[in-house]
Amino acid sequence: MEINLVSDTVTKPSQEMLQAMFSARVGDDVYKQDPTVNALEEKMANLFGMESALFFPSGTMANQTAIKLHTNPGEQIICDKWSHIYHYEGGGASFNSGVSCNLVDGNRGMITADLVKNAINDPEFYHAPLTSLVSIENTTNKGGGACYDMQPLKEIKQVCLQHNLKYHLDGARLWNALVAKKQLPTQFGELFDTISVCLSKGLGAPIGSVLISDSKTIHKALRIRKIFGGGMRQAGYLAAAGIYALDHNMDRLKEDHRRAKEIGDVLQKLPWIATVEPVETNILIFSVQAYLDEKVIMTKLKDKNIAISSMGHGKLRIVTHLDYKEVMHSYVLEALSKLQV
DSSP: OOEEOSOGGGOOOOHHHHHHHHTOOOOOGGGTOOHHHHHHHHHHHHHHTOSEEEEESOHHHHHHHHHHHHOOTTOEEEEETTOHHHHSSTTHHHHHHOOEEEEEOOBTTBOOHHHHHHHOOOTTOTTSOOEEEEEEESSOTTTTSOOOOHHHHHHHHHHHHHTTOEEEEEETTHHHHHHHHTOOHHHHHTTOSEEEEESSSTTOOSSOEEEEEOHHHHHHHHHHHHHTTOOOSSTHHHHHHHHHHHHHSSTTHHHHHHHHHHHHHHHHTOTTEEEEOOOSSSEEEEEEOTTSOHHHHHHHHHHTTEEOEEEETTEEEEEOOTTOOHHHHHHHHHHHHTOOO
8 A cells, every 4th residue: 555645636537436537528718619618618718706717727827827827027926935936936936927036934845924025125225126926825735734824814915906916826735725714715706816726736636727717817817828829729628627626625624634644744753753733724843853864754754654754854745635644644653653763
């Protein structure tokens, strides 16, 4: 029994999802003639109470499109120092849009209105980059699946309005935040100029992200997606997986959260563990004692057919997901509790 807890991107489509994909009605989405893609985009726009949406092959491309939409070369984005758009998108902000990131020191990847306000460059001081965009990540990846309450996001929105800044949400794992915080998609649709959400993480689709915004912005995004090479043809087979995921795999995210917390509870009791960061959703980050190399832990777990990932500097990450079943969970809890280091 192989147990892969490296990421929630490792899931494979269920038989039911595959059947939905195989039976999808398709057309040529580059011409906007794929009925299933169109249905997914309409569904997503309605879900968030926004006007329009666009299907992308990846969350990185959706985020990079949003950055391109909201900035001009030489300008600057405000984001947390652990942001995905800064660390894990290949330097795309500078390569694709010619912009820099002003990194602020938030809490577990989450920032505040005061941090944003203090990071805004004086627009009259032409020696500094012009601040044009604030990007939020929810849930936070390097922050261990932490998620925002609505009030801090509303306060940041007010700062954006006061300073004429655009407001983007990297919501790759927003579904986890919605379930954990009992929030509604429309609450986010009311705040953000653009929202990207991923279908291939917690929801278990094999591929795909969606960018949601107003109709004018999405019309511009269509051109940028083309430039980035994101136009797909009979993409309805993929969109069908996304529709199935939205309809069937949302409520069960709470099981992923429960299992992550239970793993955290076991780790807290082990002598070779230094810290276990708070567990809110499906990501668990922990560190080992200073005398240990985290690779030793990874190897010992691999010998027990359990795969996890290293974040460096003694930190390790476990991510629970759709394909991590209860029988696997029981095995992992026992294996961790008995691990000899």
